[in-house]
Amino acid sequence: AQKVTQAQTEISVVEKEDVTLDCVYETRDTTYYLFWYKQPPSGELVFLIRRNSFDEQNEISGRYSWNFQKSTSSFNFTITASQVVDSAVYFCALSEADPNDYKLSFGAGTTVTVRA
């Protein structure tokens, strides 16, 4: 079963518009970690943020903000005032608590295209 679902395949916006990426996860663990990664055309995955399951405080970092809601198993990501350089594929990922299962389960990714 898919543990991380990113329902949006592609999003295209004009520069300066806001973009919100949805992420829904599934786990039976009470302790888990959620991540967002960005993959620009160069191919390298860039770490953006992590959250643990006990920290539902939302965060803003520059133009990025995250909305974590355990009640709906969602960990959404918003880019405010998008720029062309934000064009990339964005992945949501889940790491569960099994100490022998140290891996990331990724969603399918959302391709964001920001047009000038």
Place this chain on the structure above:
Amino acid sequence: KAGVTQTPRYLIKTRGQQVTLSCSPISGHRSVSWYQQTPGQGLQFLFEYFSETQRNKGNFPGRFSGRQFSNSRSEMNVSTLELGDSALYLCASSLALRRNDEQYFGPGTRLTVT
């Protein structure tokens, strides 16, 4: 501090051949994980090594193997290549001292099997 490096960056092989990919983690990182990325299956976990021991393995056939050396550098090997093995292979390193340590990814090796 230098990032994760992977060599080679691009590789073309023929069906039936074998291939070895290399990954050098960030200095001080003891954990190395490998992921396969394809358009159809997305990002899938292959295996993770910590202090030269494989801690976890994904759902891949035995043709996929790996190892880690005492300096934390890692190699993965794919034997008897199939067309479906064409993918971007990403390596990630982590301190792995805590469960939530972020993984830092390299630029990947793009393997094409013809």
